[in-house]
Amino acid sequence: MRIVDLSMPISDHFRWNPQVHVKGDKSGGDQFRVTSLATTCHGFTHVDAQAHFIAGAPTIEATSLENVVGACRLFDLSQVPENSAITAEQLAAANPGGKDGDILLLSTHWDQRRDYKTREFWTDAPWLTREASEYLLELKPRALAVDFPQDYPIRLLLDGIRVPDEEHVTHDVLLRVGVTLIEYVVNTAALTSKRFLLSAAPLKVVNADGAPSRVFAIEGEINL
Numbered sequence: 029m030r031i032v033d034l035s036m037p038i039s040d041h042f043r044w045n046p047q048v049h050v051k052g053d054k055s056g057g058d059q060f061r062v063t064s065l066a067t068t069c070h071g072f073t074h075v076d077a078q079a080h081f082i083a084g085a086p087t088i089e090a091t092s093l094e095n096v097v098g099a100c101r102l103f104d105l106s107q108v109p110e111n112s113a114i115t116a117e118q119l120a121a122a123n124p125g126g127k128d129g130d131i132l133l134l135s136t137h138w139d140q141r142r143d144y145k146t147r148e149f150w151t152d153a154p155w156l157t158r159e160a161s162e163y164l165l166e167l168k169p170r171a172l173a174v175d176f177p178q179d180y181p182i183r184l185l186l187d188g189i190r191v192p193d194e195e196h197v198t199h200d201v202l203l204r205v206g207v208t209l210i211e212y213v214v215n216t217a218a219l220t221s222k223r224f225l226l227s228a229a230p231l232k233v234v235n236a237d238g239a240p241s242r243v244f245a246i247e248g249e250i251n252l
Contacts, residue, residue: 031247033243035214035241036213038072038240049065067240069233070211073243074211075230076210076237077238088230088239089233095171096208101126101131101133104135108154111151113156114155115159115160116162119164124223130170133175135219137217149177156179156197164202169207172198173213174210179197210241219245226244226246227244
């Protein structure tokens with residue numbers, strides 16, 4: 029059995045700017061060292077609830093663990109060029125096969141190609157077309173995990189540019205119908221299997237539209 033951590037560290041970042049405050053000094057005689065954290069629920073590696081995109085939809089505490097923990101199928105997209113659309117045909121060629129209800133992980137090795145702490149991680153990334161998202165939906169997944177900013181308009185948000193909802197294609201095609209989105213995983217190049225157990229359980233933050241998640245894969249002798 030092998031465990032592969034797929035989570036971004038929560039630390040200084042140009043886009044999200046988490047506030048980490050440490051109170052207490054053990055070497056100075058304080059009884060405890062206690063850290064507080066203030067950050068967005070949609071930064072770093074996280075899970076989207078339907079409420080993120082749909083008015084009145086369930087928030088993150090209603091997301092079933094069965095959606096985000098289970099058998100996962102890896103699509104090797106590491107040869108996809110930068111700043112290009114990922115098509116349904118490319119996904120079909122990368123599909124190793126599996127079962128209805130699999131979690132699908134799209135692996136472009138993007139964190140090895142661009143530093144996730146830089147603007148270029150967002151502006152140079154590949155993205156999914158609407159037809160690609162519709163192809164993924166046909167596979168009947170419970171969740172989609174990605175290691176790159178999967179909708180083209182995500183890069184536009186850096187400059188405050190808003191586009192119609194339907195242009196956020198994975199949100200509109202997949203999240204809207206209950207396929208959970210697991211965003212900004214990293215270290216997918218370390219995976220050696222096309223099928224493994226994935227755990228992406230989000231923090232149970234009441235009434236939140238998403239939450240950070242410690243995502244990891246378990247490779248090895250597991251009956252999937």
